[in-house]
Amino acid sequence: MIDQAYDPNVPLLEKLRFLAIASNNLDEFFRVRMHNIHTLVDEHKSERRTGYSGKEILGLAYEYNRANILRQYAAYDNLIKESADRGLFHLMKYHELTDEEKKTVKKFYNKKLVPRLDMQRFAEEYKFRKNLYFLMKTPKYNYVCPIPEDMDRLVETGVDNHYILIEDVMRHCSKDLIRKYKISKMIVFRATYDKNKPYDFLDKNLTDEQYLNTMINYVDTRDLREIMRVEFSGEDEQKGREYFSKLLGINKKGVYKIPGPVDLKFLGGFFKRYKTHKDMVFPKFKALEWNSSKNILQYLNNSPIFVQYPYDSFSVFISYLEAAVNDPKTTKICITIYRTEENSDLLRLLQEAAAKGIEVTAVVELRARFDEVHNIEVAKILKKAGVRVLFGDKVNKVHSKICLALHADGTGYVQIGTGNYNAITANVFSDVSYFTSDQRYIDDATKFFNYLVTGEKKPYQLFATSPNGIAEMVVKNIKKATAAYLRDGQGEVFMKINGLTDVEIINAIYAAAEKGLPFRLIVRGTCSLKLGVCGPKEDIRVKSIVGELLEHSRIFKFQYGNSHTDIWISSADMMTRNLERRVELAVPVVEEKPRRQLLKIAKMFWKDTENSYFMNDEGTYAKKDEKHGFSAQQSWINRLEWRKYIKTN
Template structure:
C-alpha cells in the first residue's frame, strides 16, 4: 500500500501544470510502467502466497487475501486516474497542435496514404491467429497489446474469434504518418479487412495481459548459474496471468471468453476507457522543445585532460561526484584510462545494471585483451536485466576477462571498481564507490553520489571485498560496511550510539536518505532512538513502513519523499556522534533484502570537506518544497507548498 502511495506521488507530477506537457506525459507513462512491474512482481507474489495456502499474517497483521483485496481496490482506482490523466494531457497537447488522430476521422486522400503505409510497413509484421477446433487459443505474452477480432462465417452462423498481436516494440506505439500522429492499434484495426481477406470483420476489441514474472530457482543445486538463469527467463514467459486489461467497449461475452481461456478471475479484470498500456507513451515522435524540460548539461571537471591526469589527480585528492549534476564521463574516463594505461595491472568491477552504452563494455574488453587482470562480477539475477547481463558475461569471457556470475543465495548489488596500478614505490590502488549503477543512461536521469579515491585503506578494503566475492575468502574491513555480514550490525550500532549520546545530553541526530525503508529491525531501532531523544530526519523516496510523529513512539522522526525531474536514487546515512559527525553512503536501502540477501557496500566519508558537502546536500533536500511530500503519522502523504527546488539548486550550482 505504501508502494501504491509512492506511485500516486509520481502521478501527481503528471498532473502538475508546472511541468511541461510532454514531461507530464512521461510521468504518466512512468506511473503505468511502475504499475506493470507492481503486478508482475508484487501482486504476483501475493497470488503465489494464496496458492500456497499461506494463513500467517504479515507484520502489518493482514493475511495475503486481505492484502490482495486492498490492492485490487486501490489499483482499480489508480488505473482509472492514470487513464484520465493521459486523456487530460492529450487534450492539452491537442490545443498545442500535438494531436492523436483516428484513422476514421481523416479525409479519403490521407486514409489512402495511411493504407499504403500499413500494407508496406505494418501488415508484413502481423500474424493473424484464428481460434477453432484445429487452432487452439494462442499464448498471450506478457504485457502484449492485442486485438480480439470477431469474424463472420462460423458454423451455425456463430462469430469466429481471432487474435492479432499489436507489435509494440517491433514498431512504435505512436506512429507519425504524413504528419499525422496515430496509434498503431488504430491503424491495424482500420485495415483488418486486408489481413482477413475473404471474411467479414465484425468488430475488434483491444486487450492486454500481465503475467507473473516472479520466478525462483534452486541456486544451491545449479551447476551452471548462467544456464539456470536462462532457463528461468524462459519460464518467466509462461507465468500465470495476474491482470487482464480491456476497453469498456468490449462486450460481456467476448470478455467472458478471454477470462475463461486465460483462467483469470473477474476481480483481476480491469475495464478501462483507454488508452491501455500507458507505459508505451514514454517517448512519442514529437519535436517540441517548448513542451519539454530544457536540456541539462552536466558539469565536467578538468580531471583527465591527458592520459595520466586522472591518476595523478587522485594521487593528490579524492573526487566526489554528484550525478547527474556532475558528469558520469569522469567514471567512464577513469575506466577507459585504466584500460589503456600500461602501468595498470588489474581492473575489478561489480556490474548490476549496465545499460546499452558500449563504452564500459569496450573498456573492460580492451583491458582484458591487453593482458590485464580483469574481473567482472556480473549479477545475472538483476531483475529484468538478466538477458543483457548474460550477453555481457559472454562477450567479456571471450575477451579473456574473469567473469563471476554471482553468489549462491545472494544478489550482488554493490557499486565498486578497483584499479591496481604500478607506480614509483610499488603498487597503488584506486577505487570508485557509488550509490548508482554503472549505467551511463540512468546516470543522466538518476541522482547519485560517487567517490573516486586513491585512499589506500579504501583500496585495501576493496581488495578484501573482491577476494571474498571471487574466492569466498573471509574478509576484514577497516572502513566498509558490507552486507550481509556487517552492514545491519553496523547501522544498529550507529543508531544505538546516537541514543547513548542523547541520553548523556550530547548532540544526537541522524539524517538518512534511501529509496525504501521496510526493514522491521531498523524501523524498531529508529523508534527507540527517537524515544531516547535522537532527532531523525529521513528522505525516503518510495516505500516507507515507518510512521513518523506518533506521540510516545516516533515524535522525533520526520519523513519526506522527494520527487522531481531526476529520480532520487542516492543512499546517505549521517550521524551527529556527539558533535563529531560521521557520514556513510553506498548501495543499500534499509530493506531486509538489501541487508540480508544482497552484497552491498556502504563506505564512510573519510574527509571533512566531503562530509560537509554531503550534509549540505542533505539539508538542501530537506528544505525542498517543489517536489517534496511530508509523511503524516496516519501514513498519508501531504504535498508541501512552495517553489524551492533542491534539484534546481544543485543544477544551478554546477553552471
C-alpha cells in the same frame, strides 16, 4: 510519476513522458512483485509486516491501482487536448478524420496491417506473448489477434501532426474481417504475466562454469507464468471484468477497465517526435567533466574526488578507469558489474587492460533481473578478452558498485558508488560516486574482492557489507545516536533511500523515536514505516522526492549528540532482500573534503520542498503549499553555469 502530469512547473511533453514512465513502472510491478501477493492468497497466508491477509492485500492493491488509473487517464485526456489546443499534435478518433485522412489510414490498413494480422481461435492454453490484442467475439468462437509490436502505435493520417492509434485503425477498417467471421464485438486488451521465475538452482558449491551454464538454461527456458493482470477497453466495466475473469481464470481483482487507450507507453513516441520544442521539455544541461589537462590519478594522490551524477558526468568515472588502464603502476583492476549499457566504454577499457597484461577481475552478476541475457554476453566478451570473470556469491546477488585499481605494493585507487556503471542511466539517475587513494579504503576494497573471489571473510576497517553487516551497522548507529541524544539532547538520523521495508530497521527506528531521537527520512519508493505510533516524543518525518531526475542515491547520516556526525553512502536500500540476500556495500565518507560535500548534499535534499511529497499519519503523501519552494535538483542544475569542470580545489 502520475502527479508530475498535474504539476504546472512541468513542461507539456515531460508530463506525457511521466505518464508513460508510470505505465512502465506499473508493468514492472505486476511482472515482478505481484506474484508475492497471489502466493499469499493461494496459501491462505498473511503478510508478516502488516498482518493483512493475501485477499485483503489484493483488494487494497486493486482499489489503489484503480484510483491511480482514473487519475492517470484524467491527466492523459487533459494533456491530449492541450497538445491540440497548442497546435503541437492531434491524436484523432476515427470519426474525426477527414475523408482524405480515412483513405490514407485505410490504405495503411490494407497494405501494411492486413498482411500482418494473425487471428487465432482462443484456447485455454493460449499464451499472450505480444503487448496488445483484440479479442473478437463471434456466435461460435472467440478469436484473438495480436497488434504487431514492431509497428508504431501512432499512425500518420496524411495531415501534418495528425495521428491515430493503430488499434483504432484496425477497429474501424476491418469490415471484411467482421463479415467473414461474423464478429459481434472487438475488445482491445492485454495480459500481464508473472515473469519473476525464481532462481531455484542456486548453490554456493556450483563452479563458475556450472553456474554460467545453468543461468543460460534458465534464460532459455524462462516462459510466461500465471497472468497477474488484465486490462481492457471498449466494454462495460462490470461485464468486462466478469468476462475476462472467467475467460482467463484470473481473480476479478486482477482485471481493470481502462478509460482510454490500453497502455500509455506510446506517449513516449510523442516525446521523441516533438522534443525539439524547447518550451515543452526540461531545458538541457551539460554535465561537468573532468578537466582533461589534469591526470585524475595524480590528483587523487593528494585529494579525494566526490561527484554527483548526472550534474557531474559519468565520463569522470571513465576518465578514472582509463587513467588506471594507462598507468604503468597498475597491476590489478577489480570491478563489480550489475547493469551496463551496450558497447560501453567500461567494457572496452577492461579489454584494453587485459591486453596490456593487467590482471583484471570482473565480478559479473548474472541475476540482474531481465538483464540476464545482456550480462551473460558481457561475461563472454570479457572472458574472451582475457579478463578473469567471476560470478561472486552464487546465492546472494552482488549488487555492490566498486572499482579498485591496485599497484604491486598494495597501494592504488578505489571508486565506490551508489549507482550502476551505465553511461545511459547515469544521465537521469541521481547517484553519488567517491574516488580516493586513502589506504584504509584500498585495504578494505582488497579484502572485499578477496571475499568475492575466495569466500574468505576478514574484518574491515571502514566498510560494512551485507548479507547482515549493513543492517547491523545501521541498528548499532541508531542505538549510538539514541544514547547520545539522551545524554546531550541533540542528535538525528537522516536516510535517503529507495525503499524502507525491513522489519528490523523499522523496529530500530520506532524504539529510538519513542525516546525522542529525530529521524529525517527520504524514501523514494515503498515505505512500510508508519507515523504516529511511537508516542508523544516521536519526531519522524518522511518524504519522497520526485522530480526531473530519478533519485537513486543512498545516503545515511548519524549525528551523535554534539560530539560528531558520521555520513555513509551505500548500494543498499533498507529492504530485507538488500540486507539479507545480497552482497551490498556501505562506506563512511571520512575524508574531510568529500564529507563536507556529502553533508551539504544531504542538507539540500532535506531542504527541498518543490519536488517533495510528505507522508502523513494515514500513510498518504502530499506536497506542502509554499510560495517560494526550493528544488534541490534545479539548484544543482543552476550551479552548473558557473562551474566549468569537476571542482579540484
